[in-house]
Amino acid sequence: MRYEFRGGALGPEWNSLRGPVDDVVSPGAGEGGLTIRLSPEPLTSTGTPAFIARRQQHVHLCASTRIRFSATAPAQQAGLAVFQNHARYATLGLTVDAAGTPQVVLTAREAAAATRLAAVAVADREVVLAVDSDESGYTFRVDDGTWTTLGSIERSFFSTERAGGFVGVYLGLYGTRDAEADPAEAHVDWFEYAPGRVGPGQDQL
Numbered sequence: 001m002r003y004e005f006r007g008g009a010l011g012p013e014w015n016s017l018r019g020p021v022d023d024v025v026s027p028g029a030g031e032g033g034l035t036i037r038l039s040p041e042p043l044t045s046t047g048t049p050a051f052i053a054r055r056q057q058h059v060h061l062c063a064s065t066r067i068r069f070s071a072t073a074p075a076q077q078a079g080l081a082v083f084q085n086h087a088r089y090a091t092l093g094l095t096v097d098a099a100g101t102p103q104v105v106l107t108a109r110e111a112a113a114a115t116r117l118a119a120v121a122v123a124d125r126e127v128v129l130a131v132d133s134d135e136s137g138y139t140f141r142v143d144d145g146t147w148t149t150l151g152s153i154e155r156s157f158f159s160t161e162r163a164g165g166f167v168g169v170y171l172g173l174y175g176t177r178d179a180e181a182d183p184a185e186a187h188v189d190w191f192e193y194a195p196g197r198v199g200p201g202q203d204q205l
Helices: none
Strands: 025-027 034-037 050-055 061-068 077-085 088-096 102-110 113-121 126-133 137-143 147-154 170-176 185-195
Touching: 025 050, 034 170, 050 077, 061 077, 061 170, 077 126, 088 126, 088 137, 102 147, 113 147, 170 185
Parallel strands: none
Antiparallel strands: 025 034, 034 185, 050 170, 061 126, 061 185, 077 088, 077 170, 088 102, 102 113, 126 137, 137 147
């Protein structure tokens, strides 16, 4: 299923954390697309970050999104999240490095520790981000004209046994910045949830 966000409001399958996010996440109505206003509330916070997600309902799937974002500092980031709870999640984010070069970064968060697993420079500020799910875990990719795999995270990382709770995994979109960073917006053209498919197509960008 591909979401192009052409309605005036998000569908009931989309969830946010601890409250509405209408002030930071806006569907494009007739024009389509989604605008995410980066929030200083991180995904680790107990507040309401700029984050929407839908529940993962299938083991085998590919979730992907086409996103455009012109970050001006490494503290600004927007992209795709695999989320179990605020202390255990992974992000595949479009940002820039210290020199201002666009890059996509794969990060895993476990309790108080955030581990950067991989980073790759990209040729454009508009990319397709994708995560494949199967029995072994989650594999993260980016397409800036050529598909690149950044890495994988084992499924047990998000399991109830390690993460606690019972809500399961959510797949979605986020935008964060440090409180000191300039305000910024990311634009999402679409988000696709494709059950039974592992490995994004080569014609999405």
